[in-house]
Amino acid sequence: MAEYLIKNGFVFDPVLGIKGDKADVAIKNGKIVETTALGSPKVIDAAGKTVMAGGVDIHAHVAGPKVNIGRNFRPEDKLFGYKARSGIERMQGGFSVPTTIRTGYNYARMGYTTVMEAAMPPLYARHTHEEMRDTPILDQGAYPVFGNNWFVLEYLKNHEIENAAAYIAWLLRATKGYAVKVVNPGGTEAWGWGLNCENIHDPVPYFDITPAQIVKGLIEANEHLGLPHSMHVHANNLGNPGNYTTTLDTFKLSEGIKPNSKFGRDQVMHHTHVQFHSYGGDSWVNVESKAKEIMDYVNSHENITIDMGQVTLDETTTMTADGPFEHHLTELNHLKWANADVELETGSGVVPYVYSPNIKVCAIQWAIGLELALFAKDPMRIFITTDHPNAGPFIRYPRVIKWLMSTEAREQQFDAFKHKDKVIDATNLAGIDRELNLYEIAQMTRAGPAKALGLAHMYGGLAPGLEADVAVYDFNPNEPYAPDEIETAFLNAEHLFKTGVQVVRDHNIASNGNKRTLWVNAKVDENPQVMRDVREKFLRYYTVTLNNYEVTGHYLPNPYVIEVDATE
Amino acid sequence: METVTLTIKNQPDLFLEADTITPDAFAGKKIEEIADLHVYVGREQHRLGDFFEISGKAGATPEETKIVVNGDLSRVKYIGMKMTAGEVVVNGNADMYVGAWMQGGKITVNGDVDAFAGTGMKGGELIIKGNAGNYLGAAYRGDWRGMQAGTITVTGNAGSDIGTFMNGGEIVIGGDVDVHVATHAEGGRIIIKGNAKSRLGGQMVEGEIYVLGSIDLMMPGFAYREDVDVDVDGIKGRFALYEGDLGERHRKRKGQTIYAKLYQRIEA
Numbered sequence: 104m105a106e107y108l109i110k111n112g113f114v115f116d117p118v119l120g121i122k123g124d125k126a127d128v129a130i131k132n133g134k135i136v137e138t139t140a141l142g143s144p145k146v147i148d149a150a151g152k153t154v155m156a157g158g159v160d161i162h163a164h165v166a167g168p169k170v171n172i173g174r175n176f177r178p179e180d181k182l183f184g185y186k187a188r189s190g191i192e193r194m195q196g197g198f199s200v201p202t203t204i205r206t207g208y209n210y211a212r213m214g215y216t217t218v219m220e221a222a223m224p225p226l227y228a229r230h231t232h233e234e235m236r237d238t239p240i241l242d243q244g245a246y247p248v249f250g251n252n253w254f255v256l257e258y259l260k261n262h263e264i265e266n267a268a269a270y271i272a273w274l275l276r277a278t279k280g281y282a283v284k285v286v287n288p289g290g291t292e293a294w295g296w297g298l299n300c301e302n303i304h305d306p307v308p309y310f311d312i313t314p315a316q317i318v319k320g321l322i323e324a325n326e327h328l329g330l331p332h333s334m335h336v337h338a339n340n341l342g343n344p345g346n347y348t349t350t351l352d353t354f355k356l357s358e359g360i361k362p363n364s365k366f367g368r369d370q371v372m373h374h375t376h377v378q379f380h381s382y383g384g385d386s387w388v389n390v391e392s393k394a395k396e397i398m399d400y401v402n403s404h405e406n407i408t409i410d411m412g413q414v415t416l417d418e419t420t421t422m423t424a425d426g427p428f429e430h431h432l433t434e435l436n437h438l439k440w441a442n443a444d445v446e447l448e449t450g451s452g453v454v455p456y457v458y459s460p461n462i463k464v465c466a467i468q469w470a471i472g473l474e475l476a477l478f479a480k481d482p483m484r485i486f487i488t489t490d491h492p493n494a495g496p497f498i499r500y501p502r503v504i505k506w507l508m509s510t511e512a513r514e515q516q517f518d519a520f521k522h523k524d525k526v527i528d529a530t531n532l533a534g535i536d537r538e539l540n541l542y543e544i545a546q547m548t549r550a551g552p553a554k555a556l557g558l559a560h561m562y563g564g565l566a567p568g569l570e571a572d573v574a575v576y577d578f579n580p581n582e583p584y585a586p587d588e589i590e591t592a593f594l595n596a597e598h599l600f601k602t603g604v605q606v607v608r609d610h611n612i613a614s615n616g617n618k619r620t621l622w623v624n625a626k627v628d629e630n631p632q633v634m635r636d637v638r639e640k641f642l643r644y645y646t647v648t649l650n651n652y653e654v655t656g657h658y659l660p661n662p663y664v665i666e667v668d669a670t671e
Numbered sequence: 672m673e674t675v676t677l678t679i680k681n682q683p684d685l686f687l688e689a690d691t692i693t694p695d696a697f698a699g700k701k702i703e704e705i706a707d708l709h710v711y712v713g714r715e716q717h718r719l720g721d722f723f724e725i726s727g728k729a730g731a732t733p734e735e736t737k738i739v740v741n742g743d744l745s746r747v748k749y750i751g752m753k754m755t756a757g758e759v760v761v762n763g764n765a766d767m768y769v770g771a772w773m774q775g776g777k778i779t780v781n782g783d784v785d786a787f788a789g790t791g792m793k794g795g796e797l798i799i800k801g802n803a804g805n806y807l808g809a810a811y812r813g814d815w816r817g818m819q820a821g822t823i824t825v826t827g828n829a830g831s832d833i834g835t836f837m838n839g840g841e842i843v844i845g846g847d848v849d850v851h852v853a854t855h856a857e858g859g860r861i862i863i864k865g866n867a868k869s870r871l872g873g874q875m876v877e878g879e880i881y882v883l884g885s886i887d888l889m890m891p892g893f894a895y896r897e898d899v900d901v902d903v904d905g906i907k908g909r910f911a912l913y914e915g916d917l918g919e920r921h922r923k924r925k926g927q928t929i930y931a932k933l934y935q936r937i938e939a
Binding site: 437 | 811812813814
């Protein structure tokens with residue numbers, strides 16, 4: 104493979120602790136190496152430019168059945184947005200629910216190289232893998248959802264952690280999944296009865312288990328296995344005024360639990376899109392930010408990581424396995440609604456949404472997301488996301504970076520709000536003058552998520568031995584700049600290397616890369632009871648047989664298996 | 672006002688997507704530059720001048736630009752799309768999407784138009800001297816933002832699904848219409864001077880439909896309220912007033928539920 108030397112760039116790398124100093128980055132055989140290891144490399148002149156590791160997205164909805172429902176039922180999302188095939192680039196379309204091809208290219212253009220699909224219904228794992236397979240360039244993995252799964256509910260009701268762990272290991276292998284995802288624990292199952300679980304002690308109908316038992320049990324099972332990533336939760340009561348208490352209650356379920364993982368993570372709970380979970384007040388009239396209260400907790404508890412779920416003020420498509428929430432949303436905005444039930448496992452809903460700067464609540468949501476990041480003491484534990492496409496499309500990450508780095512940019516946005524004064528009253532943001540620097544941005548978009556995923560041995564930094572995922576941005580941090588120049592630079596990486604292959608050259612897609620699908624193979628002791636339960640449930644309830652369920656070889660042409668030994 | 676005249680000289684093998692035939696695209700350009708504007712046949716890009724003889728002169732701004740298009744345009748789509756000002760006269764039949772998403776100015780078609788004319792229209796005036804196809808003044812597929820404002824006048828008949836998701840503006844049909852009128856509409860006014868078939872106002876939230884002729888079958892979601900005298904837009908007479916769609920959500924104003932209104936003429 105080609106050798107590259109990226110010379111004289113301003114390097115921001117939390118792994119090596121480089122904070123914008125001039126340094127060279129050497130690439131050989133797909134890995135970062137010492138510069139002395141190079142023979143006759145191709146030299147990339149990065150003088151006056153910003154160099155970082157490839158971005159890592161810990162939470163985005165980019166592949167699978169609900170994303171495709173979004174694509175299918177929103178032809179208007181593609182209107183006027185097509186781009187014809189040109190050179191190496193295949194045809195692209197869509198904005199908030201882009202085609203797989205555009206997903207890969209647009210992440211690459213932003214300098215991202217690893218993207219995790221945040222919610223995979225196990226029954227539709229094959230579909231999810233087919234779409235990931237068709238997404239160029241990116242390394243990807245998918246999180247199967249466990250929080251409303253009948254096996255899990257039955258095992259955890261009796262606190263059978265070993266059985267739950269054995270089932271998780273089996274399901275990760277069957278679906279080629281990466282981590283344990285929980286969406287509205289118990290609530291989506293309750294939705295099958297037309298109900299919901301609005302707090303962590305609200306019992307699930309029929310199963311007679313509470314969300315608290317589900318979350319705590321899954322954390323314990325996750326640590327029993329020692330998986331690379333922690334339990335990854337979207338808590339109950341998303342998107343409702345006053346829900347921050349539910350969020351704090353959910354956080355507290357992790358108290359006293361220490362990580363058991365040889366993959367280097369420090370957290371036992373990753374709470375996703377916390378912006379949607381940080382609301383005070385008791386109605387949309389008096390909704391207010393509780394970002395301070397949320398971050399006070401996060402800042403003082405090392406075993407939690409979070410991501411933002413930043414509202415970007417766009418027209419977008421919401422989609423989640425939180426079925427009851429999507430019904431709530433369609434009742435609010437009267438736009439079209441899709442709902443799906445996934446047999447014994449989960450459900451989902453999809454509704455378009457317009458986050459308008461003229462609507463007070465949308466502006467408050469925007470402020471809350473930014474407050475989370477600006478109140479954070481440790482940028483290694485809070486990550487930039489938009490819960491793509493729920494709070495906005497991922498293509499806005501550079502805009503989020505701009506808002507985080509510039510009070511001027513935030514003031515411009517405040518001035519564009521119709522209800523500016525009311526928004527300022529209901530939030531803290533106007534009083535925050537913190538501006539994040541590029542090192543902190545690298546922590547929030549590279550090193551932090553890589554570490555939380557248990558992938559610090561591969562991604563997130565520029566230390567020799569790591570994968571050669573390197574982005575070069577046309578941005579000189581030492582020269583004065585207008586806020587918009589941040590967004591422009593991070594939207595258009597000048598060069599991007601993925602595992603040593605140059606996939607973006609001079610701002611253009613140069614290669615469709617060599618994408619890999621990551622999955623976790625956790626070995627556990629034989630568990631005849633769980634295997635009997637699996638066979639029985641498939642015989643009695645599932646519409647498919649086991650043979651039509653498991654994700655087999657050709658769905659992952661280029662798999663990357665992470666082995667975990669959890670045998671006694 | 673300056674005038675540019677386009678006369679079709681070569682018919683496309685498939686259909687010509689000519690969203691560049693607008694005063695906005697032409698304004699301030701020389702005739703050679705107008706001939707170089709892009710049009711598509713399938714996925715192939717061509718020049719406007721490959722298909723049209725172009726003469727005359729464009730104005731400096733869209734407001735000062737008039738376009739006259741001559742010939743058989745039944746394979747030409749998107750004439751006047753997104754135009755904001757100026758005038759377009761089509762002498763012949765045109766294909767789909769005439770005046771789609773137009774925001775201002777005036778389009779006159781001396782002939783028939785196919786489906787989706789005035790889709791998502793936000794303003795301006797669309798006059799069709801012949802017949803219109805389906806989805807006149809409707810929303811784009813999947814979208815909930817149909818015609819917002821402006822006026823559409825059709826001398827002849829219109830097809831089905833006119834005014835789907837209409838939110839404002841006015842559609843006047845001189846002749847008859849096919850099924851589905853103002854489905855999902857939340858505003859606006861549709862006047863049908865001829866006869867209607869069935870499914871008028873399905874899932875309609877707000878807005879008005881006037882039918883001067885017959886209605887084959889009334890939606891069960893519309894309830895007869897009373898007979899009223901109407902004098903709107905030159906339409907005078909005694910009308911039966913129905914309200915609906917009773918199965919849809921409706922907002923309240925001063926304690927009163929606001930329904931969509933359907934007026935059918937009893938006598939002139």
